Amino acid sequence: MSSETQFDLSVVGELNLDLVLYGLPETLEFDREHLATDLRLTLGSSSAIFAHNFALLRNRVGFSSAIGSDPLGDLCLARLAESGADLSRVRHFAGRQTGLTVILPRKKERYILTYPGVMAEMRFEDLDLDYIFRARHLHLSSYFLQRALRPRVPELFRLAKQAGLTTSLDTNDDPDGRWENDVFDAIQFVDVLLPNEQEACRLAGCEDSIAAAEKLSEKVPLLVIKRGAKGVLARKGKESFEAAAPKIDAVDTIGAGDSFDAGFLHQFIRGAKIEDCLRYGNLAGALSTTRQGGTEAFRDAAHRTAFLNR
Template identity: 40%
Template sequence: MTAAGRRSGALDLLVVGDANPDVLVSGAPETPPAGQAETLVDSGALALGGSAAIVAHGAARLGLSTALVAMVGRDPAGDFVLDTLSAAGVDISACTRHDTLPTALTVCLNRPDGDRAILTAPGCLPAFGPEHVPDLTARHVHAASYFLQPRLAAGLPRLLADAAAGGASTSLDTNDDPSGAWRLAPGLLAACTFLLPNEAEALSLAGALGAREDGPDRGADEIDGLDDALDVLRAAGPVPVVKRGRHGVVARTGTETVTARGPEVVPVDTVGAGDGFDAGFLAGWLASGALPQALAWGCACGALSTRAAGGTTAQAGPDEAAALAARVEVGVAPLTAV
């Protein structure tokens, strides 16, 4: 595989998807008491949220010419999102502001063990559709938060296929599906160069894909672990790149399995770490066109993003990302013919 060559006037990266503020609360009880009881917590912070926005912010910090296409409301939350992105160097000229619906808002209740509960008010996200995505030329097109934006989701196979036909590489990070159905539009995965789920998402996506009439001849309850899921997702078209937290990442091409794992870090906050990985992975891919290097950059940027609260506060610059990427252990194993 090779990365798309730089074209005159082309962006490095076009990101399409969600953008919203995150309210980050640490130290909340698992079930906050009701009855108008006021519960004190360890800390709270306001940060840029939305998978697509965090990826775009991280990519710009790494030096990629990056544009975000998203929808926010005409409200202070929308102002905060766009001002934060613009200050990081992200081109927001293609972002749309809805006249009546509010900007989406997410509250993250972070637990000491690194897990978290996520509450999202979707606001204008369901109104965002393919008609809001202008015809911009980019070396790579990335889409995020598929299940939160049903109108965009319906048009995403065509959007990504058109980008690929124009010479761009493409990727999708679906993020979680609140409905639990995990169904993707026909043709979507075939239009993706890379699929970037975490491990739980990969298992769910593979299970749903296996149960589809037009998918592999597998039932949803027949997916036998991550290795099996990688095969099912790879058969649908993309290279699956599965994020496994502190266990690193694993990817499957048609001929080999590539793994990467960085040095252990003690995270302050893991919100947005997967999106930080995506930004680093795409920067590494566009710089090298090589999967091992892209995985190393992804691991480095995902780890570095956990140094502070929020998904963007501690995102890496290119020098520190390169330094940590050089310490990531990468393994390549050829697939064994059955």
């Protein structure tokens, strides 16, 4: 079907900005003024960071999402448009508010506070399925933030498979911490599951990532577990793979997971060997950590090209 497809990949998910305030003090006190040392207002949200960086790897991306009728939504659109992703199916919800994530990083950790905005209101009925299925692959991230869509995500993946697409899911964290089993209704139609270590353990209900890998590998054809600076491990049935991340001084790990997904799927949809998908995913994840925010390193074309060709 590739000769008829309009897109290499369709993304369904949220679109908002990240407000990153650097220089978190040791303690945050009520009713005191604390000074940040730096600030970035940059494209945020897992789905949008993924779509942006995947498009900049020279892929045709169709992005299905929703924004509110406010200046934040316009800023999101303008920034994502620069990547070349198609935004014709980003719905504008009149009188509603686009979401925003405030991130307070310190060393390797960060506080993350998200106001979901319209991302939690987008429903299955808001999607143009013909448009979404005009692609070779469907990727969905932040499963637990898509509150209105969530009950019908399994149906979306099932129909995508029926239409001949391959599929991937990066659940990201569950802000409610419940990790309810309905996610497995969707996972049964997923070809590549892309959690980080902590998420893999929560999904599988296991203490360690090795046990989680064992359990989850029975549920999906290909399981890829992201392990930050340690790189990645993967399971395809009984076969195990491991790939170390490049050794670099990370500036900021926001969006590293979504960038990994972009690099990995760039190779996956071209039929590359798993080892090559993992290597390229690690390179893309590491690239993302070389600049602040989730998309800044990708936006610098010279830097991006040099890093990915190293």
